[in-house]
Amino acid sequence: LMQNRPLLISSLLEHAAAFHGDTEIVTRTVEGPIHRYTYAALARRSKRLANALTRLGVTSGTRIGTLAWNTHRHLELYFGVSGMGAVLHTVNPRLFAEQIEYIVNHAEDQYLFFDSSFLDLVERLAPSLPKVKGFILLADRARMPASGIPNLLCYEDLLAGESEAFDWPSFDENTASSLCYTSGTTGNPKGVLYSHRSTVLHSFAICQRDGFNLGAEDSVLVVVPLFHANGWGMPYGAAMCGAKLVFPGPAMDGKSIYELLRDEQCSFSLAVPTVWLGFFQYIDGTSGLQPATEIKLERLVIGGSAAPQAMIRRFAEQFGAYVLHAWGMTEMSPLGTSGRPLRKHAGLPLDQRIALQSKQGRVIYGVELKITDDSGAELPHDGIAFGDIKVRGPWIAAGYFRSEGGAVMDADGWFATGDVGTLDGDGYLQITDRSKDVIKSGGEWISSIDLENAAIGHPAVQEAAVIGVHHDKWQERPLLIVVRKPDATLDRDTLLEYLRPLVAKWWLPDDVVFVTELPHTATGKLQKSKLREQFKEYRLPTD
Numbered sequence: 001l002m003q004n005r006p007l008l009i010s011s012l013l014e015h016a017a018a019f020h021g022d023t024e025i026v027t028r029t030v031e032g033p034i035h036r037y038t039y040a041a042l043a044r045r046s047k048r049l050a051n052a053l054t055r056l057g058v059t060s061g062t063r064i065g066t067l068a069w070n071t072h073r074h075l076e077l078y079f080g081v082s083g084m085g086a087v088l089h090t091v092n093p094r095l096f097a098e099q100i101e102y103i104v105n106h107a108e109d110q111y112l113f114f115d116s117s118f119l120d121l122v123e124r125l126a127p128s129l130p131k132v133k134g135f136i137l138l139a140d141r142a143r144m145p146a147s148g149i150p151n152l153l154c155y156e157d158l159l160a161g162e163s164e165a166f167d168w169p170s171f172d173e174n175t176a177s178s179l180c181y182t183s184g185t186t187g188n189p190k191g192v193l194y195s196h197r198s199t200v201l202h203s204f205a206i207c208q209r210d211g212f213n214l215g216a217e218d219s220v221l222v223v224v225p226l227f228h229a230n231g232w233g234m235p236y237g238a239a240m241c242g243a244k245l246v247f248p249g250p251a252m253d254g255k256s257i258y259e260l261l262r263d264e265q266c267s268f269s270l271a272v273p274t275v276w277l278g279f280f281q282y283i284d285g286t287s288g289l290q291p292a293t294e295i296k297l298e299r300l301v302i303g304g305s306a307a308p309q310a311m312i313r314r315f316a317e318q319f320g321a322y323v324l325h326a327w328g329m330t331e332m333s334p335l336g337t338s339g340r341p342l343r344k345h346a347g348l349p350l351d352q353r354i355a356l357q358s359k360q361g362r363v364i365y366g367v368e369l370k371i372t373d374d375s376g377a378e379l380p381h382d383g384i385a386f387g388d389i390k391v392r393g394p395w396i397a398a399g400y401f402r403s404e405g406g407a408v409m410d411a412d413g414w415f416a417t418g419d420v421g422t423l424d425g426d427g428y429l430q431i432t433d434r435s436k437d438v439i440k441s442g443g444e445w446i447s448s449i450d451l452e453n454a455a456i457g458h459p460a461v462q463e464a465a466v467i468g469v470h471h472d473k474w475q476e477r478p479l480l481i482v483v484r485k486p487d488a489t490l491d492r493d494t495l496l497e498y499l500r501p502l503v504a505k506w507w508l509p510d511d512v513v514f515v516t517e518l519p520h521t522a523t524g525k526l527q528k529s530k531l532r533e534q535f536k537e538y539r540l541p542t543d
């Protein structure tokens with residue numbers, strides 16, 4: 001005899017406005033200055049937006065595209081669009097223009113909201129986006145450019161003309177709420193379509209202590225872009241518990257991040273590892289900072305790619321901050337595992353604790369997870385056997401938008417993630433590779449991630465990538481590709497000697513190449529396909 005109230009995204013906003021109405025949302029705007037308002041103001045403006053969308057003819061299910069940074073306006077779109085029953089389609093502006101064109105057309109977005117940083121891009125793309133009825137610049141009237149974009153509208157004008165009264169409609173919780181394309185390395189990007197139900201359930205999961213341990217006391221710097229897998233669920237999760245939100249806008253360099261963490265007294269932050277490399281570089285290269293006292297970070301989520309041990313250690317030693325190493329993917333809303341300790345880990349010596357944190361964490365309730373061998377048989381939880389990671393659960397994709405890519409689940413509803421890993425006796429997952437990145441040497445597998453982690457532990461290494469290169473005898477052997485820290489000296493033999501005691505003998509890379517930079521994908525991951533292409537003809541000295 002329980003009430004059957006639908007789980008709707010609008011309820012998150014209503015809750016935050018009613019019970020955390022004066023909690024701040026702070027943005028470094030695209031224009032530069034800091035903007036501040038509250039959850040109460042967010043709710044009022046989201047309602048104005050919903051009225052504006054209604055006037056533009058947007059109805060339930062209409063896709064609304066965004067090309068935007070992390071700002072309060074993007075947050076208003078998160079709640080205004082989904083709240084009224086339309087679908088928020090966050091487009092990753094770092095993709096190639098042709099991919100963006102494909103995605104917007106495939107989604108059939110009817111309106112495209114964009115930041116001024118993307119004006120040139122939108123001008124170029126507009127003629128090839130026939131379904132888009134209007135382009136809305138996220139700016140005020142004073143900043144509207146003279147532009148040839150047809151049906152160019154001003155966001156602040158749109159909102160100014162509307163009422164703050166809007167009753168969020170009630171509908172089936174399985175209604176689509178947002179859409180995010182994931183760019184696989186082969187074929188066209190594929191759309192993951194989330195529902196109100198999956199989103200609210202995922203929010204409960206990230207707020208819980210063994211998820212992101214999120215609460216009303218937190219001040220959260222959301223560096224992970226809102227166009228990357230729902231900003232890892234933060235807009236919704238923060239509203240659910242009334243956490244203060246801090247958005248960096250387009251400025252994700254070390255200095256800007258440092259200043260926001262300091263000025264907004266952030267206790268929590270989320271980002272991919274590369275962002276923190278820039279942050280540390282800024283600290284190391286700037287005199288007069290007092291990082292240990294100015295920065296109040298208690299914990300942070302690092303995910304999207306493996307968090308290097310050296311980074312986990314530095315956060316612990318310099319800030320007393322606990323890195324929650326998390327794993328997931330766009331198809332999983334995105335969270336699957338989070339690196340929270342168990343009761344028995346209290347008081348672990350730092351070295352052991354860091355080893356534990358280097359694993360990608362434990363499965364959160366709501367996600368079922370198993371690892372299997374090539375025949376599909378389940379592998380033991382011994383921390384050694386590695387196999388394909390499969391998941392199922394209420395916030396995991398059942399298929400891609402418009403059935404692209406065909407069936408994605410097996411007969412029992414398991415989704416193959418394409419990741420390879422181990423599970424230990426305590427349930428900690430360790431990602432050893434993407435299945436296509438694992439190095440197959442003489443029939444055995446070598447984890448490229450483990451080797452990269454070991455290499456990045458060397459003080460002169462800025463970034464490292466390991467790929468399999470053809471070898472006549474072993475089929476493939478590891479090649480280590482390294483970016484040195486600025487001004488650091490390091491040669492091949494010194495680095496190999498450093499690695500020798502850290503990895504199994506037959507895992508030791510056959511060669512090291514130094515480069516000035518490594519290629520990254522639009523979501524900040526190492527682009528190994530590009531490296532493999534670049535080093536296709538590379539002849540190893542052992543071959």
Ligand code: AMP
Binds near residue numbers: 433434
């Ligand atoms: P995306 O859908 O763009 O978020 O990419 C998801 C993929 O990123 C996963 O399938 C993994 O291959 C990788 N990934 C995410 N988190 C981690 C992590 N903590 N360690 C290693 N790889 C990760």
